[in-house]
Structure formats: C-alpha cells, structure tokens
Amino acid sequence: MQWPPRHPRIDELDPLPYGTDWPDLRCISGRIDVHSLVAFFAGEQRVRGHYLEFGVGAGRSAVAAIRAHRRHNADGLARWFLFDSFEGLPALEGPDAGSRNFHQGQFAFSTEQVQTTLEQHGVWDPERVALVPGFFDRSLPAFDVARFEGLTASVVHVDVDLHSSARTVLEWVTPHLHQGTVMLFDDWNMFDASWQHGERAAAREWLAAHAGINLESFARYGFHGEAFVVHC
Numbered sequence: 001m002q003w004p005p006r007h008p009r010i011d012e013l014d015p016l017p018y019g020t021d022w023p024d025l026r027c028i029s030g031r032i033d034v035h036s037l038v039a040f041f042a043g044e045q046r047v048r049g050h051y052l053e054f055g056v057g058a059g060r061s062a063v064a065a066i067r068a069h070r071r072h073n074a075d076g077l078a079r080w081f082l083f084d085s086f087e088g089l090p091a092l093e094g095p096d097a098g099s100r101n102f103h104q105g106q107f108a109f110s111t112e113q114v115q116t117t118l119e120q121h122g123v124w125d126p127e128r129v130a131l132v133p134g135f136f137d138r139s140l141p142a143f144d145v146a147r148f149e150g151l152t153a154s155v156v157h158v159d160v161d162l163h164s165s166a167r168t169v170l171e172w173v174t175p176h177l178h179q180g181t182v183m184l185f186d187d188w189n190m191f192d193a194s195w196q197h198g199e200r201a202a203a204r205e206w207l208a209a210h211a212g213i214n215l216e217s218f219a220r221y222g223f224h225g226e227a228f229v230v231h232c
C-alpha cells in the first residue's frame with residue numbers, strides 16, 4: 001500500500017487539499033483539511049463512536065466530514081447525526097444581539113435540500129446518516145439517546161454561530177463525550193474572537209460549570225475555527 005495514502009479529489013466539497021498532498025493538509029485558501037486530520041486522530045484511538053454535527057447549513061461540512069471518516073476512520077465511525085433547525089438561525093438574543101455577521105433565518109436549508117446535497121455528493125446513507133430537525137432547545141431534550149446504542153461521540157462539530165445555541169448544545173452533549181473526543185468550534189473567532197460572545201462565551205461558561213472537563217487545543221482551521229481534544 002502506498003504511504004502516505006493518496007486519494008483523488010472528487011469536487012470542491014471534497015476535504016482533500018487542492019494541488020498539495022497529505023500530509024501538508026493545506027488547501028488553496030490556507031485552511032487545513034481539518035476533517036481528514038480529525039478522522040485520522042479519531043481512527044488512531046480505536047474507539048467506536050458517533051459523529052455529531054450541530055449546525056448543518058446546506059450540508060457542505062457534513063459531506064466533507066463523512067468522506068474524511070470513510071477514508072480514514074472507516075471502522076471507528078458508527079453513525080453521523082446531523083442536528084439543525086433546517087429553518088436557519090433562531091432569533092438573536094442576549095450577547096448574540098447586534099451581530100454584524102448573523103441574523104435570524106440565515107442558513108435556512110430544508111431537510112430535503114440537505115439530503116439532496118448529500119445524495120449528489122455520494123454520502124447519503126439512511127442506515128448511517130440521520131438528520132435531526134428542530135431548534136436545539138426542543139429537539140435535543142426530545143432526542144431519544146437510545147439511538148446512540150450506548151456509544152459516545154468521537155467527534156462533535158459545533159457550527160451554530162450563536163452563544164445561545166452553543167450553550168444548549170454543550171450542556172446536552174456533555175454525557176456523550178469521552179476522553180479524546182474531538183470538538184470542533186467552527187465559529188471560535190467570530191464576534192471578534194471575544195470571550196463575551198458566540199461559541200467562545202458558551203464554551204467558557206460550560207467549562208466553568210463542569211470542573212471535570214478540559215479542552216486542549218488540537219488544530220486551528222481558517223480564520224474562524226478551532227478544534228480541541230476533550231479531557232474528561
């Protein structure tokens with residue numbers, strides 16, 4: 001087998017870098033191929049778990065992540081659970097109000113649209129990919145955790161833009177983490193990278209409320225995102 005493994009890039013949603021080969025992992029815009037990096041890391045852990053994405057949008061990151069885990073963590077990744085209102089962002093309140101970047105209803109893509117995107121990119125698999133619709137404050141308490149079949153989350157992708165949304169997600173996902181879970185915060189540097197706003201504020205408050213949990217920086221991607229390894 002060729003080492004390092006090489007894969008042809010399928011299209012613009014493929015997480016593999018343009019024009020460069022692994023292990024450079026940098027695409028043309030300087031954004032690292034974080035999904036492949038995380039899939040490698042999760043695969044090396046040899047812990048079977050789920051991929052939980054909070055904030056699906058049009059499904060672009062889901063396509064990239066599913067492809068990355070199929071390539072690099074095929075045995076370790078059990079199922080992909082993709083949570084979103086599928087109606088866009090909720091009303092902005094509290095520290096989210098007045099955002100220059102976000103507004104209510106932004107990123108509204110229906111479950112049908114997302115499923116079509118996943119189908120078009122060859123990653124839709126109803127046995128292993130689940131779309132979970134609803135605003136998090138209702139959909140998460142109503143979610144039947146028996147669907148996890150006793151497995152925890154290998155990867156948690158938080159791409160919800162807002163403080164209130166991230167707060168709800170972090171509190172809910174806490175019992176589903178294990179030592180070594182990777183958490184990606186796609187909007188870590190939004191709201192001017194302030195600790196008083198957005199995902200950073202939610203993470204700061206969550207860590208303060210859970211003394212047994214720590215986040216260790218794992219990778220930065222683009223101007224906006226940061227991935228962490230969970231210690232718990």
Ligand SMILES: C[S@@+](CC[C@H](N)C(=O)[O-])C[C@H]1O[C@@H](n2cnc3c(N)ncnc32)[C@H](O)[C@@H]1O
Pocket residue numbers: 054055056057058059060061062083084085086087088089090106107108109134135136137159160161162164165
């Ligand atoms: C920036 S988009 C996600 C983009 C996607 N991860 C990607 O990279 O292709 C943010 C998503 O978070 C969802 N979202 C934010 N807050 C939410 C909430 N409280 N409940 C449900 N969905 C929410 C929005 O509907 C939106 O689709």
